[in-house]
Amino acid sequence: MATLKARFNGTVGGFRLNLAFEVPARGVTALFGPSGCGKTTLLRCIAGLNRLPGGECILGDEVWQQGKTFVPVHRRPIGYVFQEPGLFAHLNVRKNLIYGMRRAGLDHRHSAQLAELTRLMGIAHLLERRVHALSGGEKQRVAIARALLLEPRLLLMDEPLSALDQDNKNEILPYLEQLHARLEIPVLYVTHDRREVERLADQILLLREGELLASGDIGEMLTRPDLSFGRARDAVTVLDGQVRDYDARYGMSTLQIDGGTLEVAGNLGPAGSCRRLCIAATDVSLTRDNSHPSTILNRLPAVIREILPADGPGLNVLLRIGQSGQGSALLASVTRKSVERMGLEPGQKLYAQIKGVSPLATATASALSDRR
Amino acid sequence: MTGAILLTLKLAGLTTLILLLVGTPLAWWLSRNRVWWKDLISAVVALPLVLPPTVLGFYLLLAMSPQNAFGAFLKAHFGIVLPFTFEGLVLGSVIYSLPFVVQPIRNAFEAVGRGPLEVAATLRASPLDRFLTVALPLARPGFLTAAVLGFAHTMGEFGVVLMIGGNLPGETKVLSIAIYDYVESLEWTQAHILSGGMLLGSFLLIFTMMLIEKRSGRLY
Structure with a gap:
């Protein structure tokens, strides 16, 4: 599998970068960090919009920047979605969409891709409109489709939702999830919104003040005790599940996860298919007793790994699923009072009761690599 | 009288055409570049705004004169003599009206900003392509102005023409000079016709421009 390799040291556009990384070019990689940490600058350097002398950027076997080599932006096989949609005001939607295709040497007259993407992004009915007549969400969807139509080898997205209000955000996120599930193009996604990371990312590059703080797969990163993700009051666990069967009588699917099984409402696809599941820490409670009945269907044996201080009055308990704690990590949000009353300590075995499991639309990492 | 009108239209038309060709790259450079001496160039371009036309005309006359280096060079190599010719007027007008063409185009380019050009770059457009297919169309209202x-x-220049062109019918006698001549010789009717025509023509020109600007403002 191709990797994206980058190394940038120095100051450009008022931001200091001092980092190097090599990540597999697959799925969605979130560049995550607070505002002003250099995420956008890093993305611009990777695109070639900014030039940081001495930097290095290599995708697979294509050298974009190294030593004296610097491939200008318009010769890099990228797609770029800016914070502001940046549609050309003098062209209508269709002409905006094919502006790049023509220059990339793609046939835009009989393009199945054009038809498919405009349908997927819900903009097929807007093609002949002038762009100023579109809503913010529609504009950004056109911008995303325009970038994807270039058939890029790498899609760069710079906080594509940040300029939108909450309604427009909620409108676009499902489209992004769809894309994620269906496209094979690796994506670098800049955001400071943890929700977007949880819903979209496969791996995370965590930045702080122009440096790389940590990187890894989403499931691991969200539950790492040394990072802030697991300490948030609204922390979540993201894990991959494989559908075992579907019980039409109750409308419930059974999924195999690492260390146990979960029952989830809804038909989540044919047996064997992979789904990403999201469990809010506040939807997980802990009990020592597995005998008394409960309306909560999912009760899994688990082992306490660590008790993390959370923002606010509560604590987040980091668990590993399974009798001996060999399975996936899981976060449970509890009160200080409960921890004292139950005498919770690392190493203890108990049961995690999971009240809510949300399946995400995105493909799982394993499904992504299967497609290759 | 018709001769003066036609000559003036020919001069103004030719000058505008040359200014658009020369002014566009200059305005583009001024709107993009950040070298320290850019402001110096910018001030030189704007100079005709404040310089008395007679002063400009005086120096142009000196420069064009075959007794001086520039004039001698033109005469020796191209056989061109500029003072008191139509060609000389065109050159003078181009310099005199330069800021009126460069400034609106520069403002328009600056209003377009970097954003659309960066977007075009990520859509595989080369620098020239970006200029032609994004910067120019988006700056269109500025070109009209x-x-x-x-x-x-x-059309209205007087001082520069008088200094470097004189008053040769059919060659350098433009409208404003003709009006001056009519008034000097107390031919009020002719002066009225020309001045009234200029007034009406100028008003229609500006009014049309504003209407078009308003319309394109709605479009973008």
Whole structure:
């Protein structure tokens, strides 16, 4: 599998970068960090919009920047979605969409891709409109489709939702999830919104003040005790599940996860298919007793790994699923009072009761690599 | 009288055309570049705004004169003599009206900003391609203003023409000089016809420009 390799040291556009990384070019990689940490600058350097002398950027076997080599932006096989949609005001939607295709040497007259993407992004009915007549969400969807139509080898997205209000955000996120599930193009996604990371990312590059703080797969990163993700009051666990069967009588699917099984409402696809599941820490409670009945269907044996201080009055308990704690990590949000009353300590075995499991639309990492 | 009108239109038309060709790259450079001496160039371009036309005409006359280096060079290599010729007037007008064309185009380019050009770059457009297919169309309203101002300003010039062109019928006798002559010789009717025509023509020109600007403002 191709990797994206980058190394940038120095100051450009008022931001200091001092980092190097090599990540597999697959799925969605979130560049995550607070505002002003250099995420956008890093993305611009990777695109070639900014030039940081001495930097290095290599995708697979294509050298974009190294030593004296610097491939200008318009010769890099990228797609770029800016914070502001940046549609050309003098062209209508269709002409905006094919502006790049023509220059990339793609046939835009009989393009199945054009038809498919405009349908997927819900903009097929807007093609002949002038762009100023579109809503913010529609504009950004056109911008995303325009970038994807270039058939890029790498899609760069710079906080594509940040300029939108909450309604427009909620409108676009499902489209992004769809894309994620269906496209094979690796994506670098800049955001400071943890929700977007949880819903979209496969791996995370965590930045702080122009440096790389940590990187890894989403499931691991969200539950790492040394990072802030697991300490948030609204922390979540993201894990991959494989559908075992579907019980039409109750409308419930059974999924195999690492260390146990979960029952989830809804038909989540044919047996064997992979789904990403999201469990809010506040939807997980802990009990020592597995005998008394409960309306909560999912009760899994688990082992306490660590008790993390959370923002606010509560604590987040980091668990590993399974009798001996060999399975996936899981976060449970509890009160200080409960921890004292139950005498919770690392190493203890108990049961995690999971009240809510949300399946995400995105493909799982394993499904992504299967497609290759 | 018709001779003066036609000559003036020819001068203004030709000058505007040359100014658009020269002014566009200059305005583009001024709107993009950040070298320290850019402001120096910018001030030189704007100089005709404040310089008395007679002063400009005086120095142009000196420079064009075959007794001086520039004039001698033109005469020796191209056989061109500029003072008191139509060609000399065109050169003078181009310099005189330069800021009226460069400034609106530069403002328009600056209003377009970097954003659309960066977007075009990520859509595989080369620098020239970006300029032609994004910067130019988006700056279109500025070009209209530039053309109208350059044309109108050249129509009305007097001091520079008098200094370097003189008053040769069919060659350098433009409208404003003709009006001056009519008034001098107390031919009020002719002066009225020309001045009234200029007034009406100028008003229509500016009014049309504003209407078009308003319309394109709605479009973008």
